[in-house]
Amino acid sequence: MLFKLATNETLEQVVKGLPGGEENAWRAASRYVAGRTRDEALQVAEAQLALGHGVSLDLFGELSVDAADAERVVDEYLELAELTTGWLSLDLSHLAVDVDPAGAADRVARIAGALEGGRRLQIGAEDTGRTDRIRDCVLTVAGRGLGDRLGATVQANLERSPEDIDAFAEAGVQIRLVKGAYVEPTGAHPYGEPTDVAYLRLAHQLAERGADWSLATHDGRLREAVLLALGKVPVEQLLGIRPEVLAELRDRGIETRVYVPYGPSWFRYWLRRVAESRGA
Template sequence: MNILIYFAKRFVAGENLEDAIKATRILNKNDIKTTLDFLGEHTLIKKEVSKNIEQYKKLIRSINILKLNSNISLKLSSLGIDISKKYCLKNLSYLVKYASKYKVAVTIDMEGSKYTTTTINFYKKLHKKYPNLEIAIQANLKRSYKDILSLIKRKANIRLVKGAYKESSKISYLKKEDTNKNYIYLLIKLIKSKGFIAIATHDQKIIEKAKNYFKKYNVKKYRYEFQMLYGIRRNLQIELADKSFPIRVYVPYGKKWLHYFYRRIRERKENLFFVLKYLFRS
């Protein structure tokens, strides 16, 4: 496990709030904003959910008091969606209201497809009252085109991602080329709408295409930002910031880093080989 922690540190700021603050300060110094995620998913015990909420409240106050250039990201499964939808919506509404009091924006991460409809419904319920709210939409899901059409009608703020969860061929594109094609298709739809767009990818080809579209359609910088994950394509993050492109890095922290870490390892076989090579050598 200790060896895994060593590797996880590439993708996770640390186990405590102080680690997340430290990582944010370093990134902010380089003109890179952050979105802070307190790790923990599929929480099945109400006491644990309450702890997650308390941690998020502490995080929100810290961002405000320390004037960090940051917002927060959260998962419905850390707020009790697996316990009950009603309970989860109550928790989400409470946190979003709390964050708005401290002028901290919130993004709802998108998890596996069994949560997609509920996540979008919750977003629609809260977005009217809290226009800063953002939602992640996954380009690998075939339904995302329709979801985006219904969201852009509401001037939603959308973080467009490729999708990190394994889904069936019935509902998702399995080939990378198809997901990439859909990503661009959805991106153009978003550009032609009025909401805020977060281009959350490390894919340089997509980033270059997005830059060209922003120029072609005269999309002002306040309407978009690039987003990347902590520890991935760090040079590209700095390069975009140096060229004055708006950029935000997703910084996860907390003791429950294992699920997040596995998703990052699975995404790129080089990561897996690197870990295995090290494990067999030691």
């Protein structure tokens, strides 16, 4: 029920339409969202960098079918690339990959090409209806000599992920290993032990390949099992979720990175975080 509410546009309109509704919601959301504007997000990013954590900034947006809108998104990311030393993140549906895969690849290449000095553009995972398009786009751009400036998110709950890991690692793409946030009708392991076991197997696969990768999970038991087995693998977390864990990992000499999202489309992202905090 919580996840359904988190994707309900009508609920967002109702809450924001109530007297004081938007500001009250924003006060709660600001734990997880860096800001409604770029300047606010940059301040949060700088604060995280000062604490010794890396960052990856993401402008909220998805499901674009307008090439002109996608070009505006590219412009925003190109400016971000100049304004921060951190990494960047985005979902390919924000770049109109559903209607213009070739154009989306060109847009990704423009953003990735603006990053230097070991910085990456991390591509988010979306539902399995887009997994092939996302993989094809990332590999296409990596094939243009930009593999060392790209990151791809791989979901442990998908049965196809071992093959995707091999393809990304071969292309020199950094891999962010997550459990997976989407309930898929087919081709996925059940949540719980089957997904946890798949995660551990994929972690060992990445280590054996010598891939550039990171642990992106808030499951402490799973994280520590991987760190004990494989050493100081970089760890990524979402802004606002157990920051004390990141501080402890940093003090242990483990590289850390914080996902720093921002933009006007913050409401439903916040509700997803609320749902997850309730165990959904």
